[in-house]
Amino acid sequence: MTTQSISESPLRKIYGRLGLKDAVKSRRHLSDYLFKIILGMAIIIIVSPFFFVLFQVASIGFEQVFGTGPGQGIEFLFTFPGAGLEGGIRNAFVGTVELILLASAVGIPLSVFGAVYINEYTQPGKLRAIIEFTSDVLAGIPSIVFGAFGFAFLVDYLHIGMGIVAGSLTLAFMMIPTVLRTTQEALRAVPMSLREASLALGATKWSTTWNVTLRSAFPGVITGILLAIGRVMGETAPLIFTAGNSLSVPTEITGPGSWVASMPYTIWAYISDPRQYLQEKAHGTALALMMMVLAIDVIANLISRKVTRRLV
Amino acid sequence: MSNFEHHIEVHNLSTWFGKKHILKDITCYFKDNTITAIMGPSGCGKSTLLRSLNRLNDLVPSFRHTGIVLFRGEDIYGPGFSVYDLRTHIGMVFQKPNPFPMSVRDNITYGPKLHGTKDEDELEKIVETSLKKAALWDEVKDDLDHPAPNLSGGQQQRLCIARALSVDPPVLLMDEPVSALDPISATKIEELIVELKNDYTIILVTHNVQQAFRVSDQSAFLYLGELVEFDETKRILEAPTDSRTEAFITGRIG
Amino acid sequence: MTEESSSNPLNQIAVKITQSLKQFKDSDKPGRIDSLGRFGLFIPALASTLIIILILAFLWFESVPIFIDPVGGPGIIVSPTWDPNRDLYGIGIFIVGSLICTGIAIGLAVPLGIGGAIFLSEFCPMQLRQPIKMIIEMMAAIPSIVYGLWAYIVLVPIIKYNIAPLANSTTNGLSVLAGGIILAIMLLPTIVTISNDALQTVPMSLREASLALGATQSETSRKIVLSAALPGVGAAVVLSLGRAVGETMAVLMVTGNSLQIPYSLFDPTYVMTSIITNQLGYAFVFPLWRSALFAVGLVLLIMSMCFTITAKLFIRWGMKTRGYI
Numbered sequence: 001m002t003t004q005s006i007s008e009s010p011l012r013k014i015y016g017r018l019g020l021k022d023a024v025k026s027r028r029h030l031s032d033y034l035f036k037i038i039l040g041m042a043i044i045i046i047v048s049p050f051f052f053v054l055f056q057v058a059s060i061g062f063e064q065v066f067g068t069g070p071g072q073g074i075e076f077l078f079t080f081p082g083a084g085l086e087g088g089i090r091n092a093f094v095g096t097v098e099l100i101l102l103a104s105a106v107g108i109p110l111s112v113f114g115a116v117y118i119n120e121y122t123q124p125g126k127l128r129a130i131i132e133f134t135s136d137v138l139a140g141i142p143s144i145v146f147g148a149f150g151f152a153f154l155v156d157y158l159h160i161g162m163g164i165v166a167g168s169l170t171l172a173f174m175m176i177p178t179v180l181r182t183t184q185e186a187l188r189a190v191p192m193s194l195r196e197a198s199l200a201l202g203a204t205k206w207s208t209t210w211n212v213t214l215r216s217a218f219p220g221v222i223t224g225i226l227l228a229i230g231r232v233m234g235e236t237a238p239l240i241f242t243a244g245n246s247l248s249v250p251t252e253i254t255g256p257g258s259w260v261a262s263m264p265y266t267i268w269a270y271i272s273d274p275r276q277y278l279q280e281k282a283h284g285t286a287l288a289l290m291m292m293v294l295a296i297d298v299i300a301n302l303i304s305r306k307v308t309r310r311l312v
Numbered sequence: 313m314s315n316f317e318h319h320i321e322v323h324n325l326s327t328w329f330g331k332k333h334i335l336k337d338i339t340c341y342f343k344d345n346t347i348t349a350i351m352g353p354s355g356c357g358k359s360t361l362l363r364s365l366n367r368l369n370d371l372v373p374s375f376r377h378t379g380i381v382l383f384r385g386e387d388i389y390g391p392g393f394s395v396y397d398l399r400t401h402i403g404m405v406f407q408k409p410n411p412f413p414m415s416v417r418d419n420i421t422y423g424p425k426l427h428g429t430k431d432e433d434e435l436e437k438i439v440e441t442s443l444k445k446a447a448l449w450d451e452v453k454d455d456l457d458h459p460a461p462n463l464s465g466g467q468q469q470r471l472c473i474a475r476a477l478s479v480d481p482p483v484l485l486m487d488e489p490v491s492a493l494d495p496i497s498a499t500k501i502e503e504l505i506v507e508l509k510n511d512y513t514i515i516l517v518t519h520n521v522q523q524a525f526r527v528s529d530q531s532a533f534l535y536l537g538e539l540v541e542f543d544e545t546k547r548i549l550e551a552p553t554d555s556r557t558e559a560f561i562t563g564r565i566g
Numbered sequence: 567m568t569e570e571s572s573s574n575p576l577n578q579i580a581v582k583i584t585q586s587l588k589q590f591k592d593s594d595k596p597g598r599i600d601s602l603g604r605f606g607l608f609i610p611a612l613a614s615t616l617i618i619i620l621i622l623a624f625l626w627f628e629s630v631p632i633f634i635d636p637v638g639g640p641g642i643i644v645s646p647t648w649d650p651n652r653d654l655y656g657i658g659i660f661i662v663g664s665l666i667c668t669g670i671a672i673g674l675a676v677p678l679g680i681g682g683a684i685f686l687s688e689f690c691p692m693q694l695r696q697p698i699k700m701i702i703e704m705m706a707a708i709p710s711i712v713y714g715l716w717a718y719i720v721l722v723p724i725i726k727y728n729i730a731p732l733a734n735s736t737t738n739g740l741s742v743l744a745g746g747i748i749l750a751i752m753l754l755p756t757i758v759t760i761s762n763d764a765l766q767t768v769p770m771s772l773r774e775a776s777l778a779l780g781a782t783q784s785e786t787s788r789k790i791v792l793s794a795a796l797p798g799v800g801a802a803v804v805l806s807l808g809r810a811v812g813e814t815m816a817v818l819m820v821t822g823n824s825l826q827i828p829y830s831l832f833d834p835t836y837v838m839t840s841i842i843t844n845q846l847g848y849a850f851v852f853p854l855w856r857s858a859l860f861a862v863g864l865v866l867l868i869m870s871m872c873f874t875i876t877a878k879l880f881i882r883w884g885m886k887t888r889g890y891i
Contacts (some may be wrong), residue, residue: 032784233709264815271715399781412790
């Protein structure tokens with residue numbers, strides 16, 4: 001029985017791996033084989049820009065963020081820009097952190113509470129459909145439109161003026177749809193029996209929602225929040241007309257003293273400047289920003305993967 | 313090996329999924345134009361045996377086998393053998409109805425189109441004959457363009473049978489085709505299977521002894537991956553030679 | 567409740583409020599916390615709706631002046647000349663620029679992205695799937711300004727020195743092609759991730775049924791899996807269209823921002839998001855100029871809303887024709 005021995009030989013195994021043996025059998029086998037090869041090349045083309053971007057940013061920015069010279073390494077993040085914009089990017093780093101903290105303080109409660117309301121207190125129907133629809137629409141609105149709206153509404157109409165308040169409120173608006181939808185998904189994944197068990201013990205709807213439902217949905221909610229933060233952290237366009245720019249950190253709530261720099265804005269401002277050291281600073285800022293955003297993304301993924309594992 | 317007697321013969325087949333030994337040294341053949349039932353308690357390897365016959369197990373990366381399966385005298389796992397030709401000649405009906413999410417007509421014409429039938433009239437004829445053979449024509453002839461998943465469960469399963477018949481395979485594999493259906497649809501499909509016997513070699517997996525008794529001519533009884541008995545259904549059910557077979561028939565295992 | 571009062575919506579609301587107030591008074595302490603909490607949560611639930619309404623209202627009121635002013639009018643949407651110094655506020659040129667860039671990006675990203683998603687879902691070796699997915703998710707997280715930086719420093723020179731000479735044309739590299747390529751790179755993660763999710767939801771039994779009919783794996787993936795997942799894949803494409811039109815920083819940095827209609831891939835252009843970013847800062851003291859910029863914003867907003875709605879309708883249509891609902 002020669003066929004049997006061939007089907008077990010290691011050679012056949014390697015052929016099978018590559019699929020080459022099959023590819024020559026007929027035209028259909030060949031086109032099947034080519035199709036897979038082409039798709040494999042597509043995925044290589046898709047992921048390669050990630051490495052191009054990382055390489056470009058790191059090759060110039062590494063010195064800034066991890067170097068040991070003056071104004072490099074940890075000093076890069078924690079010294080203010082000096083004369084001629086030399087020095088660090090403390091203004092942008094602290095500015096971004098402050099903007100994100102303020103935006104989260106407004107955006108997260110709004111969206112988590114909203115999601116709890118529509119998921120726990122409404123039946124599927126018109127109201128829920130409207131809220132879900134509007135948050136989907138909100139998620140699709142271009143960031144520059146948020147910027148223009150923040151400018152028209154917050155800065156101009158409400159007379160808040162440019163600064164940290166208008167900037168972070170604009171970012172908060174952008175966070176709402178992401179957090180709302182992911183929280184909703186997480187709440188929906190909590191089994192009904194859990195709520196019923198709590199209610200059957202005599203707990204009120206209110207305490208059931210907070211102590212049982214929201215607690216078991218917590219990992220999903222955190223993931224949504226982290227994803228939203230990672231997204232708005234890199235936004236430039238909404239801040240251009242709402243946050244202003246500054247070489248130091250905001251000292252006031254309103255007025256020019258509240259103007260605030262941010263890392264994405266700083267990259268934009270520095271990259272188009274012909275001065276060599278500013279281009280390098282732009283790369284350093286980009287590397288730092290990218291590391292922050294990717295770290296948040298990885299943490300979010302770790303948490304959410306845990307959720308899915310636990311549910312399966 | 314060339315002067316074969318039957319469409320499908322299995323010689324000393326053993327299979328593994330990873331380290332798990334599923335089928336142990338199975339040797340059997342499936343007579344033409346008869347219904348062979350593969351019986352056994354759940355987890356005994358019935359489906360694995362069935363899926364070895366059209367190489368659907370190949371989808372599982374950890375699948376391994378020894379022994380040979382012959383289709384018309386050719387080793388289907390042999391190096392020169394085209395698995396796509398094999399599957400064209402061996403139709404399969406699954407446990408749960410799985411119509412494609414497209415119209416009834418497209419479900420039937422999918423197979424013939426793959427294998428090069430382009431002529432509209434011919435396709436139309438295939439649709440009609442396949443659906444008639446599956447006893448579904450009268451119910452759906454006016455709704456050929458409706459999405460297939462909108463049909464009832466029993467209709468969906470008959471559509472799946474019609475789809476398998478569309479490429480006119482000499483052999484039909486059926487993996488518990490009625491177990492997911494209501495009793496009335498199940499009876500209808502059982503009757504249909506018996507009718508199809510005249511034109512097709514049918515291999516039917518079932519864990520239902522009564523069903524095997526009603527429809528099949530010969531039976532294979534599998535227990536924990538071993539082929540315990542293989543003979544005429546009537547003989548096995550009336551006078552089982554092995555105590556395990558008897559235990560299964562009388563409902564003590566299963 | 568009488569017939570009369572129930573027919574009037576205002577009365578209905580009033581009745582509802584008094585009823586819940588009465589309920590509130592009658593209930594015990596936990597019950598009161600319950601209904602207070604319920605009310606307290608209702609307000610945030612409306613936040614997204616309220617913001618949408620505010621955005622629409624503000625963009626509308628800000629852009630009304632240019633639409634009713636004799637030098638503007640609704641015709642500005644198709645008029646190609648933008649020169650605020652001469653009171654010419656045609657925004658058509660920006661719409662065309664945006665559409666061309668988006669077209670190039672979609673043309674590159676859709677075939678590539680769907681192909682990649684099919685590979686990831688159908689053919690990718692198990693050990694590689696998770697790492698690739700992770701890289702693609704990370705690509706989605708990279709800020710657009712960082713993509714812009716890379717495109718400006720690396721891609722633009724490549725187009726100037728390597729690609730343009732191939733086509734016998736000279737350019738400084740800032741072009742619709744650069745905009746299209748960087749947009750495509752930014753859209754790919756969205757398209758691949760959403761499409762892959764859609765492909766993964768197609769039940770294994772459909773693939774088996776197709777293979778059992780003698781189809782090859784590639785035929786199965788194209789004709790059965792992709793077709794079954796088409797509502798999701800189509801939605802991914804439409805949503806990415808919306809993102810392409812609205813993308814700001816990366817495109818701003820590489821398209822050259824020149825007020826001309828591009829006739830070749832190497833010509834610069836000016837897109838909607840760029841004109842707002844570049845000029846709103848100076849224009850806000852000039853009512854018409856500012857209003858025209860908000861009109862661009864309004865067009866952007868309406869386009870993005872249309873894309874979202876189209877994606878939703880497409881999913882519904884696809885589910886219906888496939889008998890899923």
